[in-house]
Amino acid sequence: MSNEEILDGDDHMQIDGHDSELQRSSKVPQGFNADYLKVYYGKLFPYDDIFKWMSYGNAGKHPACDPSYFGRREFSFSLGNDTYCRYQSFNSVTEFENSIKKNCPFKIDIGPVYRLHPAKRFAYAQSGSDGFAPVERELVFDIDISDYDDVRHCCSGADVCTNCWPLMTIAIKVIDTALRDDFGFNHILWVFSGRRGVHCWVCDSRARRLNNDERASIAKYFHVYKCGESGFKKVSLAGSVLHPFLARSYTDVLRIYFEEKLLCNQSLLSSEDRYEKILELVSNKSITDELHDKWQGHRRSSNTEEDLNITRWEQLKHVLQSGKQKGLRRCVEEIVFLYTYPRLDMEVSKHMNHLLKSPFCVHPKTGRVCVPIDPAHCDEFDPTTVPTLSTLLEELNKRGDNSESSNELESTSLGQYITMFRSCFLEPLLKSCKEEMENAYNANLQQSRNSLSW
């Protein structure tokens, strides 16, 4: 079904009927509600793209395609009336689209592909066989900025601003590079989670087939924090040198962002309570006492605050790096790691059957769309300018009803994100799915030919 067929009619009447001022001013009040969402699902949500992605080349005509593939995928809906429906599955893009339009879910989660159709799960649960087990699932990562509350001072909890967002940029750069260079993955989708963080979907077939242990091992490869007791985090880096992955992350990303952005953005050393926190990480008391005295005395220097952060950091580095003890030199790295290194929600990545919110959902609290982020240009991403439901509706209203022919989606500010999703992620992914499928098919063919000739 094309988008054109479902335009107009009911959908428009609902916005207009809601507030007759809307059409004239084309101004839509900020917010999130079921009526807005209906229009979004009616006109903008990219069903075809999600379907093509989640089909991984199986939606084609090639004899090696598995037509049941998309239908074995679990989707879950959080509905407006506080109910949560798991194990939704759809055999075609039309079913998928119709169900979303009908139910108008506030949130759509994506789960694994099961061996059998999720709708038949009870039949198999009773027979006691493990037929209802997940067989494929993207390797996913979830990073929430609220996990950084002990190292950011501008916001807390679910709030973000352009001063703390660099923490997410760092996470994208560090994880993305390692996934590609160390693990050899190519098809990686980064998505703004709509409010306070980012999601990562690794979609290579090799990633989708990892078992839980292998997933956990990758998550742990990325994990440097030692913690446990009540919220206090610490990074301790053992060994005389860093593992190549950590060393590369440090020199290419962490140190640069720490010194050029966070040090000043977060005023990490300008006031006593803040530098105290950093000095606590230095295990040598005579050094911390010395710096403490020095910094307390110099409170009213002629320097601007920005300079103060940088000067003090240089002083700290100088003292630590000129020290004789090896542990002290490592301290500089440990501080930078603690203040910048990605903090993953480990549990999300470890298990195949963990659900993760679908890209292009709208976050109910912010009204922002979960748009993809291009990792190559993640520095330019600004969470505060991501299209919201109401701006998108405004853009639709402005267009009016007269230009029915062209694609509504691409005319809105969501369009650029869809274009990027296709060109940076979907097209290369489908190309390699097709190649893999053909190679596997030809290999099979060859094999059966060989066995025939024998």
Next chain:
Amino acid sequence: MEIVGSRKPAADEAPILSLYRSAPQVEVILDDFERFAIDRLLVLKGVSDGLSRGKKPEEMEKLVKELWRTHMGHPDASETRNKDIISHFILRLVYCRTEDLRNWFLSAETTLFRCRYRLQNLETQRMLLAEFDFPYKALSQAEFEVVKEKLVQVSRSIGLSPNDAAESVFFKMPFEEVSDLVSSRKVFLLKGYAYVAMSQVSSPVTKQFRRILSKALELTNRKWTSISQEKEKNRLTPIVESLSSSYLGPDYSQHQESSEISLRDIDRLANNSFPPCMRHLFEKLREDHHLKHGGRMQLSLFLKGVGLKLEDALTFWKAEFSQKVGTERFDKEYAYSIRHNYGKEGKRTDYTPYSCQKIISSTPGVGDHHGCPYRHFSEENLRAALTKMGVGGHAMDDIMQKVQTRHYQLACTLTFEAVHGISCDTGVNHPNQYFIESRKALELKRQPTT
């Protein structure tokens, strides 16, 4: 395996370590059958205990060496080899029958295999690779030179000397083959391949072992339930059934009808009878009116095992969470997972409470309160928590010493003993067992006075 066969095995040809790919064609008298099985079980039980105490790999190797010598050793090496293979195949029968049994057996046997492999010298290890049809070739000199610098860097990062890397033989393989080395960042990774040193090769070999055994257990299960169980009704089946029940503790998923607890008592019970891990979660929940996912799971399943009914559990969690997030959000976001834990949602599995082993091996993040206090708390916080439970003096020192040697469950056992003033011979291996033992102990104390 044929219990009565014709051919004697050619023990001399057999390698020192087996992947147990095919069952031996060998006669075993029924008495040996059971004796061999029990001896191997003692080894596996020791291995499994070592794992749950969080022993380090080197300590596990020492432990295995000792266990193997005590229970499996024989002056005649070929006897040992026979017994090894026979006992392994018997226990496959015993432990193939449910998923829990299979997982336990798989984990213990795999660890046993890894330790035994690592206890061989590098030369023997290398010879065994051929025996095991190890599919990866050593890196050529040219390939080695390209990545040499990085390999040295990894080697230094794990505290080895640069020479270790420069002189070692390396194998290149998909990173999936060495999950354990990946998670501890002990290998160099490049484009999906791990570069594994000869001294680390036990990792992929063990993975191969595990894969073979896991498949074999599934097969054995199918064969046993479809054919042998009935045929062996009067001979092997009774032995197999009694063996499997003897060494796995209960899972505490079904609380006794009589032990149902009510909400009124929960604070008193928490104070008197919860193990430290659950007390901590309970207190944090009362304090913050919130727990993150890991904490909710650990505490909610424990409470289920203790005998808190679903309706009471919902009331209990709601009373706390609603103070922080409101009733509406609780109903919407949290009630589901409580019902889920009770098997009322989703897959409808009745989930079992976490064992000590599971809790000890969890990885709490920022703001998390789950995990094992002995393992995850700082010494200072642990001391404070224990003091609050009334532990002090000598007992405290003993506990801290166990913690330092990473005997977390022993530390918890000592805590139990200090708090209740009564010895706990079985040791603590499950929070719900701690609770039950505590109730029993307090009941005993109360009786004389009433």
